[in-house]
Amino acid sequence: MARHLITSAIPYINGIKHLGNLVGSQLPADLFARYQRGRGNEVLFLCATDEHGTPAELAAAKAGKPVAEYCAEMHEVQAKIAEGFRLSFDHFGRSSSDANHKLTQHFAGRLADAGLIREVSETQMYSHADGRFLPDRYIEGTCPNCGFDSARGDQCDNCTKQLDPVDLINPHSTISGSTELEMRETKHLYLCQSQMKDQLEQWIDTREGWPVLTTSIAKKWLNDGDGLQDRGITRDLDWGIPVKKGDQDWDGMEGKVFYVWFDAPIEYIACGQEWVDAGKGTDWERWWRTDKGADDVTYTQFMGKDNVPFHTLSFPATILGSGEPWKLVDYIKSFNYLNYDGGQFSTSRGRGVFMDQALDILPADYWRWWLLSHAPESSDSEFTWDNFQASVNKDLADVLGNFVSRVTKFCRSKFGEEVPAGGDELPVDQAFIDQLEANIRAYEQFMEDKEVRKAAGALRAIWVMGNEYLQEAAPWSTFKEDPEKAAGQVRFALNLIPLYAVLSAPFIPDAADKLLEAMKVDAQWPGSAADAVKRLPAGHAFAVPDNLFGKISDDQREEWQERFAGTRD
Numbered sequence: 001m002a003r004h005l006i007t008s009a010i011p012y013i014n015g016i017k018h019l020g021n022l023v024g025s026q027l028p029a030d031l032f033a034r035y036q037r038g039r040g041n042e043v044l045f046l047c048a049t050d051e052h053g054t055p056a057e058l059a060a061a062k063a064g065k066p067v068a069e070y071c072a073e074m075h076e077v078q079a080k081i082a083e084g085f086r087l088s089f090d091h092f093g094r095s096s097s098d099a100n101h102k103l104t105q106h107f108a109g110r111l112a113d114a115g116l117i118r119e120v121s122e123t124q125m126y127s128h129a130d131g132r133f134l135p136d137r138y139i140e141g142t143c144p145n146c147g148f149d150s151a152r153g154d155q156c157d158n159c160t161k162q163l164d165p166v167d168l169i170n171p172h173s174t175i176s177g178s179t180e181l182e183m184r185e186t187k188h189l190y191l192c193q194s195q196m197k198d199q200l201e202q203w204i205d206t207r208e209g210w211p212v213l214t215t216s217i218a219k220k221w222l223n224d225g226d227g228l229q230d231r232g233i234t235r236d237l238d239w240g241i242p243v244k245k246g247d248q249d250w251d252g253m254e255g256k257v258f259y260v261w262f263d264a265p266i267e268y269i270a271c272g273q274e275w276v277d278a279g280k281g282t283d284w285e286r287w288w289r290t291d292k293g294a295d296d297v298t299y300t301q302f303m304g305k306d307n308v309p310f311h312t313l314s315f316p317a318t319i320l321g322s323g324e325p326w327k328l329v330d331y332i333k334s335f336n337y338l339n340y341d342g343g344q345f346s347t348s349r350g351r352g353v354f355m356d357q358a359l360d361i362l363p364a365d366y367w368r369w370w371l372l373s374h375a376p377e378s379s380d381s382e383f384t385w386d387n388f389q390a391s392v393n394k395d396l397a398d399v400l401g402n403f404v405s406r407v408t409k410f411c412r413s414k415f416g417e418e419v420p421a422g423g424d425e426l427p428v429d430q431a432f433i434d435q436l437e438a439n440i441r442a443y444e445q446f447m448e449d450k451e452v453r454k455a456a457g458a459l460r461a462i463w464v465m466g467n468e469y470l471q472e473a474a475p476w477s478t479f480k481e482d483p484e485k486a487a488g489q490v491r492f493a494l495n496l497i498p499l500y501a502v503l504s505a506p507f508i509p510d511a512a513d514k515l516l517e518a519m520k521v522d523a524q525w526p527g528s529a530a531d532a533v534k535r536l537p538a539g540h541a542f543a544v545p546d547n548l549f550g551k552i553s554d555d556q557r558e559e560w561q562e563r564f565a566g567t568r569d
């Protein structure tokens with residue numbers, strides 16, 4: 001039995017994600033996890049919320065809540081939505097967990113011991129009234145370029161000019177409004193990634209079969225300009241993981257926290273510990289430590305392309321730099337962006353469909369199927385309501401749903417709700433079985449290769465075979481002349497249903513469950529196609545399932561298109 005460790009990029013805590021976020025990490029990770037479980041392999045699938053940093057503090061302030069309370073609430077909201085989409089995490093953790101605090105501090109200590117952390121003195125805006133340093137987003141003033149009076153410390157939203165807080169005219173704190181600000185010296189820790197450039201490049205060169213999108217981004221960061229840069233790993237913030245060297249205090253770092261980019265990927269590992277702490281597992285180290293059993297684990301990460309630099313360089317730098325035998329990623333599957341109806345999804349303008357809204361209007365399977373079968377793999381892709389309607393109505397309702405409905409209802413009306421006896425043992429020629437076999441094996445290979453769209457295409461081809469068979473064999477006509485022969489045809493077609501359910505489960509788990517329940521069989525991955533189509537013997541009882549998929553009407557399409565065009569504040 002193969003062992004698969006799977007992680008999805010961890011979503012940021014401040015708000016509900018849109019469908020583009022979903023299809024860029026969590027959903028394809030879930031597809032792969034479900035597939036590997038379906039094959040009988042051992043899987044640990046982890047995800048979490050990314051909870052530290054200024055945006056979380058600001059969102060909490062806007063919501064009028066303490067940041068810890070805000071994060072706890074938003075974590076629950078995101079966990080519930082993930083459940084709604086049937087994301088089958090073995091654990092959905094939190095980067096603010098105790099486990100991540102300890103592990104992040106541990107890594108920082110190991111890196112310091114290895115000489116891979118240096119101190120840097122910087123000047124930053126300090127607010128007397130607030131008693132703290134202010135990150136860029138906490139400072140506003142008048143733009144020296146255009147005169148806009150609410151320019152932020154890092155950028156003017158009016159003229160888009162990049163700014164330094166000292167450039168602002170009449171700068172003030174957005175927390176207290178105080179103008180008593182001064183530039184003060186502050187010390188920060190930097191991870192010496194530049195020292196690790198060769199080691200990282202060598203490691204990347206040993207990774208086999210990574211997508212071009214992944215390696216080209218990594219190589220660009222390694223070699224462009226002055227090459228890989230050292231990065232600050234601390235911030236002057238309250239909310240975050242206190243800077244410590246293992247369990248020891250760090251001189252001069254009192255009151256500072258680790259920068260969110262440093263602690264967020266470490267949460268992948270800490271999440272394994274949370275999984276054990278939650279009583280769902282017993283041994284996380286056999287997944288994460290190559291000296292404790294993780295040698296035979298295949299570790300796959302899923303993420304949007306914007307996250308690739310952190311996962312190919314910064315996180316591996318943390319792991320390699322620690323000198324400890326942590327499991328490194330074997331394969332990074334990265335995605336381009338999903339656009340929305342002629343533009344981009346926009347959280348601030350509420351443009352596009354957000355995960356909670358999606359589930360309000362249609363069940364998870366509809367979204368899962370469309371998103372995965374249109375995943376932005378080789379290039380950006382675009383959600384349009386026309387395409388969504390056409391794809392759902394055709395693939396799910398006309399092809400799969402209609403096949404199941406026709407064969408089960410016809411059987412019930414002529415032979416009752418059990419698999420009929422009689423007729424040919426196998427009422428198709430060898431070419432049909434060979435084609436089915438080839439399609440199943442192609443589907444498996446695409447799934448192994450994480451070729452999401454191609455896997456969806458192969459699955460659709462398998463569904464289509466059933467419809468074409470029914471059309472050609474036409475048991476309703478055969479029945480009039482030769483009921484025995486029709487029985488053989490119906491038995492064959494009924495046997496395709498459990499096969500479809502098992503193969504389709506990674507894409508549309510709810511429909512798959514319904515089909516298995518109706519056919520009264522367990523999930524069992526098909527061996528040969530020839531065996532799979534004889535699984536249900538004559539006399540096996542089943543129940544006609546409820547309509548699997550409804551069609552999206554033109555009225556619905558138009559209403560939704562208007563509703564999600566961008567008004568949400």
Ligand SMILES: [Zn+2]
Nearest residue numbers: 143146156159
């Ligand atoms: Zn401006």
